[in-house]
Amino acid sequence: MNKFYVLFFALALSFGAVAQNCADAWKKVFEKRGSYAVADDIHRSVVIAVWEGEECYCVQGKARVEMGRIKSIWIMLEDEEYDFIDKELLDSKGKAALITNGVSDVFYTKDKEKFQVFFKEKIKPKKKGYKQVGGPGEEFK
Numbered sequence: 001m002n003k004f005y006v007l008f009f010a011l012a013l014s015f016g017a018v019a020q021n022c023a024d025a026w027k028k029v030f031e032k033r034g035s036y037a038v039a040d041d042i043h044r045s046v047v048i049a050v051w052e053g054e055e056c057y058c059v060q061g062k063a064r065v066e067m068g069r070i071k072s073i074w075i076m077l078e079d080e081e082y083d084f085i086d087k088e089l090l091d092s093k094g095k096a097a098l099i100t101n102g103v104s105d106v107f108y109t110k111d112k113e114k115f116q117v118f119f120k121e122k123i124k125p126k127k128k129g130y131k132q133v134g135g136p137g138e139e140f141k
Helices: 002-019 022-033
Strands: 041-052 055-066 069-076 082-084 114-118
Touching: 022 041, 022 055, 022 114, 041 069, 055 114, 069 114
Parallel strands: none
Antiparallel strands: 041 055, 041 114, 055 069, 069 082
């Protein structure tokens, strides 16, 4: 019976690991480290999560930001040219996607294409840890 529980636990862990996609992984980084403010501009090194049905993959791209919201995006092609997504991009409330902590809200085209933008250059650096020392050793006993 113990083997059954071990097998069940291992399978549950493996399904949990598979369920995380690149967008979830980027979100965790931003949640852990935080982000500097994203200024209004064209940002030339962003990660764009693209959903096709239930599958998600991430690509490099550019994003134009106005008033803290995504106005347009370009997806980088293999030859490093850009494909402009020439469609209106709106969040679930019908507005341009808001950027919070370096991550945009999920947004859609009228064709139901689904995207999210991560401003990777705005991630704050890792926090420094404490320098650890060992015990007193023989020298102090």
